[in-house]
Amino acid sequence: MGDALRVALAGLGTVGGGVIRLLDANRDLITRRAGRPIEIVAVSARDRTKDRGVDLSRFAWVDDTAALASHPDADVVVELIGGSDGPALTLARTALGAGRGFVTANKAMLAHHGLELAQKAEETNAALKFEAAVAGGIPVIKGLREGAAANAIARVYGILNGTCNFILSKMEAEGRDFAEVLSEAQALGYAEADPSFDIDGVDAAHKLSILAAIAFGTQPAFADVAIGGVRHVLAADIAQAASLGYRVRLVGVAEEGANGLFQRVHPHLVPLDHPLAHVTGSTNAVVAEGNFVGRLLFQGAGAGDGPTASAVVADLIDIARGEYGASFAMPAHELIPAAKADSGERRGRAYLRFTVQDKVGVLAEIAAAMRDAGVSIESLIQRGEAADGGVMIAIVTHEGPERAVAQALERLRGSQSLVGQPLLMHILG
Amino acid sequence: MGDALRVALAGLGTVGGGVIRLLDANRDLITRRAGRPIEIVAVSARDRTKDRGVDLSRFAWVDDTAALASHPDADVVVELIGGSDGPALTLARTALGAGRGFVTANKAMLAHHGLELAQKAEETNAALKFEAAVAGGIPVIKGLREGAAANAIARVYGILNGTCNFILSKMEAEGRDFAEVLSEAQALGYAEADPSFDIDGVDAAHKLSILAAIAFGTQPAFADVAIGGVRHVLAADIAQAASLGYRVRLVGVAEEGANGLFQRVHPHLVPLDHPLAHVTGSTNAVVAEGNFVGRLLFQGAGAGDGPTASAVVADLIDIARGEYGASFAMPAHELIPAAKADSGERRGRAYLRFTVQDKVGVLAEIAAAMRDAGVSIESLIQRGEAADGGVMIAIVTHEGPERAVAQALERLRGSQSLVGQPLLMHILG
Numbered sequence: 122m123g124d125a126l127r128v129a130l131a132g133l134g135t136v137g138g139g140v141i142r143l144l145d146a147n148r149d150l151i152t153r154r155a156g157r158p159i160e161i162v163a164v165s166a167r168d169r170t171k172d173r174g175v176d177l178s179r180f181a182w183v184d185d186t187a188a189l190a191s192h193p194d195a196d197v198v199v200e201l202i203g204g205s206d207g208p209a210l211t212l213a214r215t216a217l218g219a220g221r222g223f224v225t226a227n228k229a230m231l232a233h234h235g236l237e238l239a240q241k242a243e244e245t246n247a248a249l250k251f252e253a254a255v256a257g258g259i260p261v262i263k264g265l266r267e268g269a270a271a272n273a274i275a276r277v278y279g280i281l282n283g284t285c286n287f288i289l290s291k292m293e294a295e296g297r298d299f300a301e302v303l304s305e306a307q308a309l310g311y312a313e314a315d316p317s318f319d320i321d322g323v324d325a326a327h328k329l330s331i332l333a334a335i336a337f338g339t340q341p342a343f344a345d346v347a348i349g350g351v352r353h354v355l356a357a358d359i360a361q362a363a364s365l366g367y368r369v370r371l372v373g374v375a376e377e378g379a380n381g382l383f384q385r386v387h388p389h390l391v392p393l394d395h396p397l398a399h400v401t402g403s404t405n406a407v408v409a410e411g412n413f414v415g416r417l418l419f420q421g422a423g424a425g426d427g428p429t430a431s432a433v434v435a436d437l438i439d440i441a442r443g444e445y446g447a448s449f450a451m452p453a454h455e456l457i458p459a460a461k462a463d464s465g466e467r468r469g470r471a472y473l474r475f476t477v478q479d480k481v482g483v484l485a486e487i488a489a490a491m492r493d494a495g496v497s498i499e500s501l502i503q504r505g506e507a508a509d510g511g512v513m514i515a516i517v518t519h520e521g522p523e524r525a526v527a528q529a530l531e532r533l534r535g536s537q538s539l540v541g542q543p544l545l546m547h548i549l550g
Numbered sequence: 551m552g553d554a555l556r557v558a559l560a561g562l563g564t565v566g567g568g569v570i571r572l573l574d575a576n577r578d579l580i581t582r583r584a585g586r587p588i589e590i591v592a593v594s595a596r597d598r599t600k601d602r603g604v605d606l607s608r609f610a611w612v613d614d615t616a617a618l619a620s621h622p623d624a625d626v627v628v629e630l631i632g633g634s635d636g637p638a639l640t641l642a643r644t645a646l647g648a649g650r651g652f653v654t655a656n657k658a659m660l661a662h663h664g665l666e667l668a669q670k671a672e673e674t675n676a677a678l679k680f681e682a683a684v685a686g687g688i689p690v691i692k693g694l695r696e697g698a699a700a701n702a703i704a705r706v707y708g709i710l711n712g713t714c715n716f717i718l719s720k721m722e723a724e725g726r727d728f729a730e731v732l733s734e735a736q737a738l739g740y741a742e743a744d745p746s747f748d749i750d751g752v753d754a755a756h757k758l759s760i761l762a763a764i765a766f767g768t769q770p771a772f773a774d775v776a777i778g779g780v781r782h783v784l785a786a787d788i789a790q791a792a793s794l795g796y797r798v799r800l801v802g803v804a805e806e807g808a809n810g811l812f813q814r815v816h817p818h819l820v821p822l823d824h825p826l827a828h829v830t831g832s833t834n835a836v837v838a839e840g841n842f843v844g845r846l847l848f849q850g851a852g853a854g855d856g857p858t859a860s861a862v863v864a865d866l867i868d869i870a871r872g873e874y875g876a877s878f879a880m881p882a883h884e885l886i887p888a889a890k891a892d893s894g895e896r897r898g899r900a901y902l903r904f905t906v907q908d909k910v911g912v913l914a915e916i917a918a919a920m921r922d923a924g925v926s927i928e929s930l931i932q933r934g935e936a937a938d939g940g941v942m943i944a945i946v947t948h949e950g951p952e953r954a955v956a957q958a959l960e961r962l963r964g965s966q967s968l969v970g971q972p973l974l975m976h977i978l979g
Contacts, residue, residue: 143842147702153767153880154699252697258843260697267873268681268689270583271863273576338582396849399828406847413572414687414860418835418849420825431843434700444696444873451582 123157126441129189130180131212132201133166133173136226136253139426140199140433141175151434155441159434162194190215197222197248197440199433205229213238220245224436226253226429232327232343235334239453249448250436255328256281256405258428259421260435265335265409266450272411274336276376278549281328281386283403283423284312284319285351285371289359289388290401293368298356311403321350322371322386329373333384335450336409337377339459342384346373347464349387353544358474361502361515362390362546367472368398372549381460383467390472390548396420397549465524470499470548473518473526475533476511476540483538487514494529497521511540517548552586555870558618559609560641561630562595562602565655565682568855569628569862570604580863584870588863591623619644626651626677626869628862634658642667649674653865655682655858661756661772664763668882678877679865684757685710685834687857688850689864694764694838695879701840703765705805707978710757710815712832712852713741713748714780714800718788718817719830722797727785740832750779751800751815758802762813764879765838766806768888771813775802776893778816782973787903790931790944791819791975796901797827801978810889812896819901819977825849826978894953899928899977902947902955904962905940905969912967916943923958926950940969946977 163181198216242249306312330343367390391398405423422428477483497519504513592610627645671678735741759772796819820827834852851857926948933942
């Protein structure tokens with residue numbers, strides 16, 4: 122039995138409390154598996170007096186979170202504060218700079234500063250681990266970094282935001298519209314009071330940029346992710362997609378294009394025979410396509426204190442075992458700056474929904490715009506009354522360059538026939 | 551850049567060839583990820599002259615496979631010969647005894663001798679890795695050993711044999727019977743000429759016993775796995791299950807029961823809302839239920855040269871990186887001898903199918919046997935003409951102890967009313 126791995130914990134919110142409960146509940150098992158105990162020695166959070174339902178009196182309390190990085194008794198700092206900059210980043214820099222291990226669930230910080238932190242970890246031979254940052258409890262960082270390490274990855278994609286998937290599956294199951302379901306999700310605690318990071322796709326984009334770096338050996342390039350959210354998806358879109366044999370999911374996709382790395386988060390139509398179509402509620406799932414392994418799927422709880430704590434402690438067990446290395450699967454200097462792919466070159470099928478005025482000639486106008494942009498139509502469905510008094514026209518295109526669809530929408534911009542903005546969703550191929 | 555990891559490869563069948571092709575195809579990427587090249591230096595197989603479609607002239611040829619264990623240039627031996635004993639076991643013992651790393655896809659050998667080999671690896675501080683032994687390319691050994699390591703696992707289960715799943719999904723899709731589909735699978739190379747290890751559940755049981763040891767911290771106990779195969783599943787059973795909202799899958803289940811470790815491979819009815827119901831063809835999938843992470847699903851190709859080679863080389867990358875440790879997730883002396891659970895105590899629902907003579911009183915006889923054994927019937931369907939001229943009766947039970955169902959079948963044993971053996975399938979709960 123080796124000496125204990127001593128942990129300083131920054132942040133005592135829902136996940137921080139989960140980590141303490143997990144280490145209490147599974148103490149003996151973790152000691153057997155890690156070959157040594159894992160013990161929290163110090164904690165820090167904003168409010169010392171708040172009741173978190175766990176006994177904190179066993180741990181040293183540190184008022185200044187940044188001081189955890191130099192706490193004399195700690196081998197590893199666990200950061201569960203959040204935020205891409207500020208105290209979390211300061212803590213990361215100082216802990217790694219001091220050669221301490223650093224475990225975090227902070228996807229925003231990694232998306233923005235992951236390369237710098239990986240370099241710093243390598244300079245001081247410190248562990249930098251972040252399984253909990255992507256897809257909650259699912260060991261997908263490990264799955265890509267190690268499990269699929271023998272493969273050239275053609276594409277990595279998945280359902281990376283539990284809030285969006287919860288909302289979309291509930292809209293689907295109950296035929297209700299977005300705003301109503303979002304309010305309910307907020308009341309239940311499944312969505313934040315300010316939900317924009319989740320529903321506008323930013324959270325999923327943070328995670329995607331981390332997965333892409335590991336999968337493709339590129340520097341994290343969050344700024345290059347094209348981001349769209351689920352705010353404008355109607356119950357009618359979901360019903361229309363269902364009648365065509367699809368479910369609507371917010372999918373993040375990263376792939377190596379001919380001219381660079383393509384990264385996008387966007388609502389997609391997922392065919393019913395694809396496993397992602399069957400991922401409901403706040404579950405997450407990630408698919409990696411390797412040149413030898415084929416399609417690998419990792420699925421599980423994408424958020425919540427238990428699953429996220431499971432991932433944090435898995436990282437600590439790796440560190441306790443001494444089984445860790447380059448954070449992004451290869452040394453930071455091996456990561457290549459990725460060129461941003463031109464999505465116009467990308468070929469695919471798309472779903473387009475227009476709400477239009479009920480008057481003569483509108484259909485002809487839309488059809489002409491498609492024709493003039495070179496978009497080939499596979500099916501077109503016109504439906505009577507849409508929610509806002511107009512008529513709904515849903516189009517599924519044949520496979521073609523994305524540029525053509527964008528051009529068709531550009532031609533229709535400002536048309537007096539349209540009521541509101543059209544909705545574009547890509548079809549997962 | 552470190553020195554190359556030098557590999558001696560035993561066995562040049564489909565997987566061995568795949569390993570060579572993979573290391574050729576992804577050489578640069580693997581070097582970046584592993585931090586050093588991975589190079590085959592010596593190979594051994596039965597027939598030196600056979601054309602395997604890869605250039606072997608680069609490697610030293612060793613006639614005596616056992617001599618690979620002491621090859622002066624090799625750091626690691628990869629064993630792809632197969633067989634629970636014989637040359638594979640000799641090679642494992644001598645390689646590990648000499649302190650060489652050992653990577654294998656040999657589930658039968660691990661199920662029978664895994665504990666001894668893990669002990670030997672620890673004595674000499676050698677790596678012993680076997681990701682390819684379970685579920686082909688899916689990193690499920692890693693998922694349990696590391697990804698879910700923070701959790702007490704309540705249950706691990708899954709589709710572990712691609713041949714059976716291929717046959718069952720084909721029977722389902724085409725409404726055809728077992729023997730016919732098996733012949734076709736054999737012609738296509740999806741089933742062996744002697745298919746009994748696959749279709750009778752032995753292969754899945756080997757894999758299950760390895761997963762159970764890692765999940766529960768117990769010594770591998772293959773002899774305690776209750777094994778049933780898919781040979782007696784009829785197209786009519788699959789159709790009946792479908793009409794009730796289920797698909798038939800061969801599922802291996804291991805769980806901690808009140809009185810010991812329960813391990814069973816058996817055809818199951820899987821409800822349509824469970825991810826395993828959507829696993830078709832030769833795909834494998836494994837679910838682990840952890841006390842903090844909840845339900846984790848790992849899915850992918852369960853066999854084939856590419857996926858299996860992917861898992862073998864992932865193990866080599868772990869070794870090249872120096873990221874490995876106790877094979878069964880904890881040191882061998884920590885693994886507890888598992889008591890075999892009494893399955894009679896286990897509660898569940900079951901599907902029972904009888905083929906009976908079309909005469910008065912048969913239904914009453916079956917119903918009485920159920921009543922007398924204390925089996926509560928949820929639904930009973932009697933269908934006209936069965937394949938062999940009898941009448942088919944399908945029963946779904948309410949949840950109850952498995953002992954009661956076994957007793958009911960015992961009461962009916964030898965009944966003149968039955969045509970052939972009844973079929974029992976458990977319902978995945």
